[in-house]
Amino acid sequence: MKHTLTVMRYNLSDSLRPTAIFFSIYTAFVLLNALLSYLLPGGNTVGSDLAILIFLFVCGVVGFRYNFFFAMANNISRRDFFLGTALSGLLPSIGSAAVMIVINRLISLFYPMPTLYTLCFERERLVFGPDGIAIVAQSAGKEALTLLMSFLFLAVLGFSIYLVGFFISALFYRMNKLLRMTLWIIPWLLVVLLSLLWPTLPQSFTGSVIRFFAAILGITSHSAWPAMGTAMVLALLLTFCGWLLTRRAVLKK
Numbered sequence: 001m002k003h004t005l006t007v008m009r010y011n012l013s014d015s016l017r018p019t020a021i022f023f024s025i026y027t028a029f030v031l032l033n034a035l036l037s038y039l040l041p042g043g044n045t046v047g048s049d050l051a052i053l054i055f056l057f058v059c060g061v062v063g064f065r066y067n068f069f070f071a072m073a074n075n076i077s078r079r080d081f082f083l084g085t086a087l088s089g090l091l092p093s094i095g096s097a098a099v100m101i102v103i104n105r106l107i108s109l110f111y112p113m114p115t116l117y118t119l120c121f122e123r124e125r126l127v128f129g130p131d132g133i134a135i136v137a138q139s140a141g142k143e144a145l146t147l148l149m150s151f152l153f154l155a156v157l158g159f160s161i162y163l164v165g166f167f168i169s170a171l172f173y174r175m176n177k178l179l180r181m182t183l184w185i186i187p188w189l190l191v192v193l194l195s196l197l198w199p200t201l202p203q204s205f206t207g208s209v210i211r212f213f214a215a216i217l218g219i220t221s222h223s224a225w226p227a228m229g230t231a232m233v234l235a236l237l238l239t240f241c242g243w244l245l246t247r248r249a250v251l252k253k
Helices: 002-039 048-072 077-085 089-108 116-121 141-172 177-200 203-217 224-247
Strands: 128-129 134-135
Touching: 002 077, 002 089, 002 224, 048 077, 048 089, 048 141, 077 141, 089 134, 089 141, 116 141, 116 224, 141 177, 141 224, 203 224
Parallel strands: none
Antiparallel strands: 128 134
């Protein structure tokens, strides 16, 4: 446990500067948008929460290689390295989600800035007009619940995406150049193949597939809980695969 915390502290301290730079750029961006919205009425910032998800994914991707060198150089077991690196995304995900919600609320005082949660699960509150997006007001209790769900949705999604990035990094670390190129090509081939075959498949099958994904992503129920649960289950499965890759990983130059 001591070595796990050591890896966590090392990873967190190493990510402080990039995180500060990210939020500085993000804050400058939304403030500039707020100014432009004031000068040119009708502007909106929609889906800016995606920025933190991309940032956490990148943190997960870069977190494996350098931390692995640090762990092996300090005689830290692969188990402690794996747990420390995987859990290193928890605090940044929670903290980043909280900061993003605070920034969102402050900017929303000047012009509409719907959160990712509102865009996905509260679209009935959004009014699309020629002057941009307006958000329908609600009671204080419902507004507090929306803020809580926005925070939880962003935190869970951020941590899940961090774990996915960590798995991808571990997978690429274990592969040679040929396998890496193959892994990059296969998803695109699958997308092309699926787009060609999808119209030829029976409607009963395609309809069942669509209903299944709509259910696990919370589209059918208009609830974020199925989406958060699906994201965490998928991330944990990939994390377990990442552990299998880490167990026999060796140092590379």
